[in-house]
Each structure stands twice: as structure tokens, then as C-alpha cells.
Amino acid sequence: MTASASADLAHRLSATAGSKDRFGRTVDGVLATAALIATADQDWEKTAVRDFQRDQGIHPKVWGKLVAIAKSRNLEKVPKKDLPISYTALYALVVMKEQELAAVLKEGVVHARASSRSILEWTKAYRLRGTGVEQEIPLTLVLREELREEQEQDLFSALQEVAGRFGAEVVQGKGGLKQATIKSDARKALAQKIGEELLHLIGPDVLNAPEDLKTRFGISTAADLVEGSRGTFTGFFQNLVGKVEGAFWARHGYSYCLRIARDFNLTESRTERYQLRQRIKDAIKKNCSEVNGFEEMASGVLMRYMSQQ
16 A cells, blocks of 8 residues: 555544544445555555554454455445445445345345444344244343242243234343354254155155165165165165166155255254255256256255255
8 A cells, every 4th residue: 555545544534433424424435445444454564454443543343344345246236326325334235145135135225324223134134034033122121129030930921921912932041032043943944844745755665665675775664764874865766776877866866855955954064054055056967958857856956945054
């Protein structure tokens, strides 16, 4: 960064710390400030950055958000006239996933005067969609005197009863519901649904399969295959159809995809979920031209059962 650019940055930050206009009175001003800060962050030594942050009264987290704004590709997808002026609102768009950004733009939430609070609240609500939770209202219960344990339980039961009249649920704890917990519970419920569909689908095949084949793979029912290892599941059906080219994918491709989708929703590992999604994509590449309708079927499984991270 040149000396003139450094001086320009210092001048732009001359407004009082905490002022809403400190980083720019227009979106162009905010973006220009963010660009200068990103350049300084890259060009300066770490000690120089820390000294500048201290002298200008800029918290490192704020500095980091402005760097992220300058580097973000998300903001390029928002019409210029709709970009919020507030750097915090811009940052709320920066951290959105691609799917979330497309949805928030479609729903008209983003505009020049949009606040970070409105965007963050929309994001929170959007991430609750499909989890069975439509809205979360944070409440604080203030007690004038300490209650005994049984009194606390009576109070909690009474609150649950009142909330139930509105189709709501009271959850004890700090900080409200945890997004990760909500998504995990939703995935487990979906895995159970997939398992039931899978049992219904493969039940007749397992029932009518040769006994020596079932003995070889150590299974006796469809449930044994659903609950067992993926290797056993795949190997059983590959042996059931024999070595006819494409027969496994043509006859049991849907069952395979459902099994992968079930495992996807049961694991807590994001890495494993990515790998399982790739398995379906690899199967599509392999069979899209060989097995009629496979690509449409497998893509449908990805969309219905494996879209949630």
C-alpha cells in the first residue's frame, strides 16, 4: 500500500469510533474503505496492522469483517442499488451460503436500508425451515425469589402447558436452540423415514434370495442389510444379480442411493456427508448414459434427502 493510500485510509477512518458513518456514508464509500483495509491487511506487517488498529480504534474483528467484504463474491450477485450501506449488513450477506443468498434476494429482504439485524433474523429463520421449527422467540424468566427444585418443575410444566395451546414448545437452557442440534435431529428423523422406505423396497428381494447367499453375507432379513455395513449391502445385491454389466445399477440403483442417503443423514461428520454425496454424483457420472432414468432418479435422491449440510 502506498503512502497516499495509507493516508486516505486514515482520513476515511477519522469519524468518531462507533459512528454509523465511520466506514462510509454510501455503499461505494464502505466498499472503498473495505478495499483499502484489505490491501493494508495484505501488504503491511502484522505489527503494523495491530498498531494501526490500536491507533484508529478498530477492533480486529471489525477489521476482519471489512477484509471479508472486500474479498467476497457474494456481493457481486446483489444488484448495486440493493446493497445495504451498513458494513455489518454487508457482512451478513458475505457469510451467507449460495442457496441462502439466492433465497434472500428472491424474497426481497435485501435493499439499501436493510439492517444487519433484519438480514440475520431472516437467515436464522431460513435455516429453521424444514426442521419443524418455524420461529424462535427468546424469553427471559425473572424470579423474585429462589424456587425449590419441585417448584421449578411445576413452573416449567405450567409454561409448557400454556405454550402448547399455541403449538409452541418451551426449551430450557442458555442461548436458545442450537442450530446444529436442530439440524442433527431433523436428519435423524429423515434417516428413519428413508430406512422405512428402504425396508419396504428391498424386503421382497431379501425374502426371495437364495438362503446360501444370505448365509454367506450373514443376514436373514432386510433390516440386517439396512443396519449393516455398506459393503455388505452392496455386495449382497451385486451377487444377487450376478455379473451382468449394469444389472446392479438398473435393478438396485435406487436402493443403493437410498442406503447412501440414510447413512448421510445419520453421520455427524460434515466430511463424511460430503464424501457420501460424492458417491451419488460419481454413480450418476458412471451410469447416466448406461442406465435409463438413473440420473434423474439419483439426482432426485440428492435433492430430497441429501441437500441439508
